[in-house]
Amino acid sequence: MKLIVGLGNPGKQYVQTRHNIGFIAIDKLLSYLNTELKVDSKLQAAYTKTKIEGEDVIIAKPLTYMNLSGDAVTKLMNFYKIDVEDILVILDDTALPLGKIRIRQTGSHGGQNGLKDIINKLGTKDFKRLRIGIGEHAHMDKVDYVLGKFSTNELNTILPTIEYVNDAIIEWISTNNFNNIMTKYNTPQTL
Template sequence: MWLICGLGNPERRYIGTRHNAGFAALDLLLHELGDLKLCDTKFQGACVKTRFFEESLLLLKPLTYMNESGRCIAPLSNFYRIPPERIIVISDEIELPPGQIRVRARGSAGGHNGLKSVISCLGTENFPRVRIGVGEKPEYMDLADYVLGKIPPEEEKTMAEAYQEAAEACLDIISKGVDKSMNLHNAKRK
């Protein structure tokens, strides 16, 4: 079984914000895999089970808010006995330009509090992640205000394409392996 987690904040006011890039990409996955709905709530998260490429797949949105995402992901993965190398986490990334994605097999949180929580609760950095570039904050802005701000209209098309590519990258990790997914997706939009 695989677990794909989109990170974000659950309230409606966060829809369309940079910090909810993980939720947006997961929404596309739900649509592509058959208009699935997150209806099962377990361990402070909304999830649904399906199959892809002859694999059982669990899609998850933690409802704990971004900075506590690990409190949902770790118990759920323990319950289903999903090892960290089969947990794919999708998140926003301020170190990448808007619309660029980066696939990694493992790594640090890089200052991302949602990833810090996941790493802390899983007890390892060894899980694949797909990071979606939202761009660096302007110098005059507070980081929280920037990532919780709405994506500007001029970036919406670019970000929609990035969500689509992030969704494809997740499925490529499952069907082709993380290295192949990195080769396919990290070279784009440079």
């Protein structure tokens, strides 16, 4: 069984914000699979259990704020007895140019507080992550930038990236070969 978690903040005020790119990716995956999330306050997540290419998959959005994402991830992992190596976390990354992705099997939190909390709560950094570049704004406070909404031009760049992310997820689940996914789907970091 796999667990795919998109990071973001709950609430209408955060819809379409840069920090919620993980939620945007999950929404697109759910649309592709023609399924919906259900809220489970005990597990602190909105999630669904489905099958992709015959594999059981939990697709989730934490109901906590970004900085407490580890609570939901840990509860889902324990409830469904999912191995840490079968977890994929989708998140924003200001260090990557807008629309670029970086897929890794392990790594640091890189200053991303949701990822930092997951690492702390799981007690390991050895889970898969898919970072989606949201770029950075040199003349804007980082918090204001990540909590700001995507412009129309930014959305035009991000939406094809989300399709690409879906392809990577589906292929990972169908082949169970994450090394090939990293080789095939990691995008060059220069624009």
